[in-house]
Amino acid sequence: MKRPALIAALLLGFAPLSAAQAQDHPNKDMPGQRILQRIDTNGDGLISKDEMKVAREHLFKKLDRNGDGVIDENEVESARQAIKDRAEVAQARAGNRWRRMDTNGDGKVSEEEFTASMPLFEIADRNGDGKLSANEIATARKLVSDRAN
Known part of the structure; x- marks a missing residue:
């Protein structure tokens, strides 16, 4: 991402969300829904100027790592590097996950291999009954959220 685009994204508050910040919402897969969930603190489904201001203040504090009241070039570079590091970790995880799904070792993941692989389901199914209760x-969401933070 080019530096001006990165700075714009950070300053507009479009930073990635942690799993802990995401909430259940019937339209959670709609574009913009994750941002709405994070910033819409009163839950009315809209972002007011006041809510956006609070979100930007929070983001500013995160970016101003040394707490001097300004975001300097080093802090922007630090944010850029953190985003890059997260992307590299995600790429590595995706590669490892793909290799685990390839159970016959042929270098390809068939539909059968793909649909049979559900490690998160297995972890979440605490009582081993093959079904997931709301609890x-x-x-499982709390465990994933805690690990993400």
């Missing part, structure tokens, strides 16, 4: 889902 098991909530516990």
